[in-house]
Amino acid sequence: MSDWVEACAAGDIDEEDVMRFDHGGRTFAIYRSPDDEFFATDGLCTHEKVHLADGLVMDDIIECPKHNGRFNYKTGAARGAPVCVNLKTYPVKVDAGKVLIQIG
Amino acid sequence: MARGMVIIGAGECGGRAALALRELGYDGAVTLVGDEPHLPYERPPLSKDAMVSEAPEIKAIASDAILAEKSIRHIHSVQAVAIDRAAHAVRLSDGSVLPYDKLLLATGSTPRKLPMPGLGPRCVYLRTFTDALAIRAHLTAGNRIAVIGGGFIGLELAAAARKLGAAVTVIEAQPRILMRGVPAEIAEIIHEAHVAEGVKILCGDGIASIADDGKEVRVTLAGGQEISADLAVVGIGAVPVTGLAAEAGLTIDNGIAVDAELRSSDPDIFAAGDCCSFPLAVYGGRRVRLEAWRNAQEQGALAARNMLGAGEAHAAVPWFWSDQYGLSLQIAGLSDEGRSIVRRDLDDGAFILFHLAEDGRLVAASGIGPGNAVARDIRLAEMLIGKWAKPAPEALGSQAVKLKSLLAA
Numbered sequence A: 001m002s003d004w005v006e007a008c009a010a011g012d013i014d015e016e017d018v019m020r021f022d023h024g025g026r027t028f029a030i031y032r033s034p035d036d037e038f039f040a041t042d043g044l045c046t047h048e049k050v051h052l053a054d055g056l057v058m059d060d061i062i063e064c065p066k067h068n069g070r071f072n073y074k075t076g077a078a079r080g081a082p083v084c085v086n087l088k089t090y091p092v093k094v095d096a097g098k099v100l101i102q103i104g
Numbered sequence B: 001m002a003r004g005m006v007i008i009g010a011g012e013c014g015g016r017a018a019l020a021l022r023e024l025g026y027d028g029a030v031t032l033v034g035d036e037p038h039l040p041y042e043r044p045p046l047s048k049d050a051m052v053s054e055a056p057e058i059k060a061i062a063s064d065a066i067l068a069e070k071s072i073r074h075i076h077s078v079q080a081v082a083i084d085r086a087a088h089a090v091r092l093s094d095g096s097v098l099p100y101d102k103l104l105l106a107t108g109s110t111p112r113k114l115p116m117p118g119l120g121p122r123c124v125y126l127r128t129f130t131d132a133l134a135i136r137a138h139l140t141a142g143n144r145i146a147v148i149g150g151g152f153i154g155l156e157l158a159a160a161a162r163k164l165g166a167a168v169t170v171i172e173a174q175p176r177i178l179m180r181g182v183p184a185e186i187a188e189i190i191h192e193a194h195v196a197e198g199v200k201i202l203c204g205d206g207i208a209s210i211a212d213d214g215k216e217v218r219v220t221l222a223g224g225q226e227i228s229a230d231l232a233v234v235g236i237g238a239v240p241v242t243g244l245a246a247e248a249g250l251t252i253d254n255g256i257a258v259d260a261e262l263r264s265s266d267p268d269i270f271a272a273g274d275c276c277s278f279p280l281a282v283y284g285g286r287r288v289r290l291e292a293w294r295n296a297q298e299q300g301a302l303a304a305r306n307m308l309g310a311g312e313a314h315a316a317v318p319w320f321w322s323d324q325y326g327l328s329l330q331i332a333g334l335s336d337e338g339r340s341i342v343r344r345d346l347d348d349g350a351f352i353l354f355h356l357a358e359d360g361r362l363v364a365a366s367g368i369g370p371g372n373a374v375a376r377d378i379r380l381a382e383m384l385i386g387k388w389a390k391p392a393p394e395a396l397g398s399q400a401v402k403l404k405s406l407l408a409a
């Protein structure tokens, strides 16, 4: 049983970009893909706990700002050294221009 | 008979290469030989966080379980002592002999030694986890640490030592710190950060003599100044480990000389990482040797592909980072390729210097700022460099113009 939390307005994030969202002592990263879909993952890199929202989004990849580790933000899959542990992902929906994420 | 792949040097590059061979589906024998007693591990933390924590831990690239799962045989604490190229075999210090189909030399680099007499047990170098542990024991409140050499490793260590309350003096013979590869404007920011944290930096005066009685080190500078310390950490650069390759008759040229596919002068022997010099395609094949973590990683993976016959040329743009206090520096490309500089200011005092060649091509970008403030733009700059782009200087200089838009152009 988990709640949908409002993270931001859809217009707050550019296409092919990412934003940090903090809630309840946790930190998340919200993505807008080049084809205008929204996704959410844990906010910290699994290599050294760096905020991924400072990183670069390219297609369906988020690249960590610290050492360029890569994840597919749609699935959370680790995609390149030095990261080897996957990111947790969260369901996202857009409702009346608001981006909501379901945090478990 | 299939002999398999042998990798000498179980560091960043060798470790990554072994994993990559398996990721690529190679199912023959993979043997990773290293003279350190540890699992392959990351060195960058050794001058950063690991130094500050109470009980430093090794950051392994692969656990024993992963190595076992992937059937990678890791032989540790053993040195490769000779290569018999005709027989395609490597002799190890324990007397055993390993036959290979393809051999990868990933022997790394080792600290350049201070060429003068007087050094003793209180004068140390930092390269390995073992070195780091020994240094950590001296980083206590009030202890006096002399850092000889104002390069990255020395400065990062100085920052770590300050965090632990040690009294730190950095001694640099050059007129400023970070002379090699870092623009003066950025070195100045780092210099000021150290001074603000209480580090004493002495530049422009070479060392005349060192006396180490096992309890204290006394460094005398050419100008007469004397610095006494409980420990002196020497960080004056690194030299490639090439002895094994040289004795086997491989071509050496500021490192084990390899071609764009990382192949040495013997077609069945590859070399990668800190130990090799290679033609850098982004600068028209200029031969360089890099001492950088991501390069070791990328070249390890590339060597693995080419050991399996991919025939792929190295194409990456050099990239480096350093952390000191809350500041992060990132450099893409080699700034000495540039003739002019365009500055782009970002939020929170962060900025990026774009280095342009005579013909306007973007050849490097150096950035500094708090946290990861410069990361995204440096990454985009790296891609522009890789595309041989000639972005308009006004666009580079204006924070209002997104670098991503220049990439699409």
Ligand SMILES: Cc1cc2nc3c(=O)[nH]c(=O)nc-3n(C[C@H](O)[C@H](O)[C@H](O)COP(=O)(O)OP(=O)(O)OC[C@H]3O[C@@H](n4cnc5c(N)ncnc54)[C@H](O)[C@@H]3O)c2cc1C
Binding pocket: B008, B009, B010, B011, B012, B013, B014, B033, B034, B035, B036, B042, B043, B044, B045, B046, B047, B078, B079, B080, B081, B106, B107, B108, B109, B126, B127, B128, B153, B241, B244, B272, B273, B274, B275, B290, B291, B292, B293, B294, B296, B319, B320, B321, B322, B323
């Ligand atoms: C303290 C420190 C901080 C650093 N910080 C950064 C940073 O912030 N950013 C960055 O980009 N880079 C940094 N680097 C550089 C980076 O760590 C190196 O570029 C990288 O480790 C090179 O990898 P490598 O595998 O080529 O060599 P290494 O990691 O040196 O591994 C080579 C291994 O081979 C072993 N070996 C050598 N000869 C033999 C033999 N004959 N038989 C068996 N084993 C052998 C060596 O003992 C060693 O274990 C740092 C390095 C150090 C030391």
Ligand code: FES
Binding pocket: A045, A046, A047, A048, A049, A050, A064, A065, A066, A067, A068, A069, A070, A082, A083
């Ligand atoms: S912290 Fe993300 S790759 Fe290292």
